[in-house]
Amino acid sequence: MLSTSSLAAIAMLASAAAAVPNVKARATDAESLTPWVTVGDNGTPVTITPVQTTIDGTATVISGAPHDLTGTVFTQTSYGEITTSTGTAPAPTATAADGSGSFLKCNNKDGANAPWCRPDEGAIMYPGTTYYLTWDSTYFTPNTTVTVQGNYLNATTGEVTSQAFESDKMVATWGYWKLAATSDLMQGQSAMNISLQIVALNTTTGTRSTFVKGPTIQIANVPTYHKAPAAPPSGAALYIALPTVFGFIILCVVGGCLWNRKTRKIELGNVMSRSRHGFGLGKPRAGLSQRRKERKAAERVQLMEREIAAGGGQVYRDQPDWIDIPRRDSDALGSLAGTPTDERFHQPGARDGSARPQAGAERNYFRDELHRQDEDRR
Template sequence: MMYSSTPAIGAALLFSLASAVPNVRPRDTTDAALQPWVTVNDDGKPSTVTPVLSTVSGTPTVISGAPHDLTATVFTETSYGKVSTSTGTAPMATATGGEGAGSFQACHNKDGDGAPWCQPTAGSPLYPGVTYYFTWDPSYFTVPNTTILVQGNYVNETTGEVTDQAFESPKWSASWGFWSYKIEESLMKYQSAKNITLQLATLATGGNASQIISGPTVLITHYPGYQPDTGKTPDKTALAIALPTVLGFVALCLVGTCLWNRRARKIGLGNIMSRGRHGYGVGKSARSRMGLGKRNKANERIQLMERELEADGGDVYRDMPDRPRRDSDALGSLAGTPTEERRMDFHGPGSRDQRDRNLFRDELRRQDNERL
């Protein structure tokens, strides 16, 4: 345990260490410089160190003194690029390494105000992201091997009653005199600041709380001059869920549109055959496609004969439609007027198309001339 060694033995050990590895720091001989302090290693285990006043070459020197941050009275802090200097007592000790590694002043407050608590003091601001040491006087607990719980509770600001629990430590040895805890921003519950009351709950043999020791009320808030991040950075978890969902929805829409268009433009094979049978003449006989039915068998035979004659270079007879007579129908009273026939014989023996003459057409032309 921490306080099992006697002061004499501790002093002897410190002197032997000083002779082997000097740890001499010039500082004023004050009560604060000689106060015991606690160092916490990387495994989270504490050790108490008691400074020793000595003289080296005629100069008063404190051996194994506490770190400067625990005893200094002038402090310089940098917060969000702003440097500030203050005087007074040292601020609440904070851990500087993993598993709560660091150092703090040993607590001696067995019978004073707020006993057995030392740190934090009432109204102390605690900032998110910082690991603080909650300290108490181990000698306050007279029962050996006392197990406690360090608890933080929200309280009703009007009635002062506890509303719900903010945090709680695991089962902890009261003889260690401290518990380190990192303040989370969630403790503020999306507000600018939140009050939390601390307490120690001793545990009986069965693990139930047998005694509640009230502690200070602290303020969970941001550093002075804190500016919230206005640039909204996307949440990686939300983005990993939302992005595939949106892309999947877009892909589903595209596939659905393509399938819909394909279905709307699809022409069934049955429709093609049906159109062929009824619209395009596919499957009809040559006679049906040419419009030659049973009633027109005579016409069909005549047309076939005419095609055969034309193929052989022969002439085909066709009835000429009736034309009005030139004299009586068109000329009226002038039909009987004697006229001199002056015609040019384009189909005479010397004409160019004599070879192409159609005897049947010449006969019809002759008969027309006779009528005149």
């Protein structure tokens, strides 16, 4: 029979296992036996210690820590792409909107950066996520009241400028505080450095007595997503793609040349002959139908002019009637302007010998020359 202490131990393990949702048995390994803490929706932490047992001859760990806390290979999905990374697990975060989640129990009472465990130095935290800040609860005396502070840090000078946040008072044995990162902590900048510290209060006076410096974190915006460039084709894909592409290009070039040759053929007769398509380059001869239209239009215009003239109206013409306009060249020709050139106006005594010029009359040599040329043409 089991002793009373054994029954009590089994009952405690059963109650602890029941408090953890979706806990499954897992293979035995060193990390799976690490104690871990689960946080409920009320913020109260519960420490769970895994138990190693044997089921059907197989070594099994009951209430082991989740793989997200103890694993070294992590798979994450971001913007629809699955990435795999190895190394230290990322900073523990709440898995629900109410701040509930889990993290590994911190054991760093005398190590580097004691008593802090997470986050790591230089960790980047993004707005919209709740992170767990953890420390070793055994570092402080029992019933010690502490607060967690965050101070803005000048990255160039290392000087603390102002306070970013401060938690409510809590007992140090909780060993954690959840930080809800918000964009307000960035103060309009792309990133801000914050130095963490734990402040222990004097149990008697309530004043701050001890300051335990912690890691420096950075609150920054989520980095812009850049899709990785597609890998160039290689192997069989390259052997098939290259001939296909070059074949298509050659086909397009040859087809374009044949089409141009067919549609842009120039005959020699089109250039040399004036009787086939025109009287000159770029000025084709009007067709028969076009000439008929122009002739009918001219006939209609003439008919309208006759009707207007018969009615006593005046017909408009683009060119003036030179018969009714007097000559305006007398000023330029002088005495030659009114000189008749017809033979009937010749004076007797011209070159034909029919008469001689009258005495005292001046001979017109220009008129005689014109008359001589007319006689020679006859």
